[in-house]
Amino acid sequence: MxxxxxxxxxxxxxxxxxxxxxxxxxxxxxxxxxxxxxxxKPDKNAVALQRLLDDIGKQRAEVISIQRELTARPALAPESGGEGEEAKARWIEEWLRQKGFPLVERLDYLDAKVPSGQRPNLVLRLPGQSGRTLWLVCHLHVATPGPLDRWQGSPWTLRVEGDTVYGRGVMDNHQSIAAALLLFENLKRQQITPPMGLGLVLHAQTNGFRHVLAKRPDIFAPDDLLIVPDFGNPKGTSIALAEKGLLWLNICIKGEQKHSGSPQGGHNTLRIGARFIRDMDELAKSLSAAVPMFQAPYVTFEPTMVLPTAGSSNAVPAEFTFSVDCRFTPIYSPADIMKEFRTLADKLEREEGVSINLTETLSYYSPPPTRQDSPVVLAVLRSLAAEGVKDVSFVGINTVSSATPIREKGLAVAEWGKMDDTRRQIANESTTVSASIEEARVFARILFDQEAAKAAPANAGEEKTP
Incomplete structure (x- = not known):
């Protein structure tokens, strides 16, 4: 049967x-x-993408113009003697308004140390065909220029030599801000609605970005793609998926002031501080586990600054305070680092007869890394392959970045850009016009990545800014 x-x-x-x-x-x-x-009949999205890529390639003059305007507006933190990022943020708002984006959301936070009384954070989103958004997160602030006599010209006046531009902030982070603005302007002018929406967050320092996430905890949907273009190499073959944790310490050594001509019986805190700095290398033996994916796979301790104290040239100082920057991998915590520093401080207190206070001024844990097979990483890889970029590697970086608070929320994020990290925060900082254009092309391809654009269409047309 x-x-x-x-x-x-x-x-x-x-x-x-x-x-x-x-x-x-x-x-x-x-x-x-x-x-x-x-x-x-050719695919409409494929045709639109090609139009977009062709137009981006013609925008070299616009990149230079944006770089010139951003560089001319120093965005230094008040701690560095600056007035903050307000002037730069206002110029970007006006530029966007002229390009057809009148509604830019501001999520500022109060700061009495700057003339405007606030530190600006800008948010902009252009809807796409699906509910998924590609977000680019860039910072507005720049590093201090350092000694001006080491610059060829003013750090705040753009210098152009062929494809290379020089000035404070041109790479960190103007290069990627220019790429993002180019992409927004081209989409608007050509009236292109890509498969994914495009979002942009421009923030004032990491604290500013944390403020944005606190005020708008739902700003990023779980299936959005997030890229922080604040790391990379000139070929674009490196993607950062993790950051080290950070601990800043002030170490204050208190002894007894004596005349430098008769130092017997005193406690020269400057000498003891030098010994403390020398002996910090021994701490690494107790925190020796390596994580190979990081550029520096071990915990690092670097003395960075001596804080001013009262004294004179003929007096043994009664007090000496210096700062230490500690970077640690995800297998350690700030408490682990503090424990080792306290052990060293206790030893020197016993042997030198002084008191040593440790004050934590800032700390961040190292959040879990982003998976290599996450949608945003795969989208970046496909886009790079389409641009002819091969042999991409995954790394962890030694600094806290805008990606850190994103990973802390359990969201996947890729740090990628076409930049030379050896040019970061140095005199005569430089980048190329081509780098901005090439970044914009990669971001454009991700917007049109059909695989990455797959998402629930419920909120596809919903604006995330007022």
């Missing part, structure tokens, strides 16, 4: 396929023509 039924089933399927075949053969000429036209 089973054989009979199986045979009957096969016969029924054959008859069904025969009916379909007969129907296909008997298609009317009009239907056949429409099917043929549909096959020959």
């Amino acid at each position: 089973r054989l009979y039924s199986s045979a009957m089933t096969r016969l029924a399927l054959l008859c069904l396929f025969a009916v379909f075949a007969a129907q296909t053969v008997s298609l009317s000429p009009a239907v056949a023509a429409s099917l043929l036209a549909a096959q020959e």
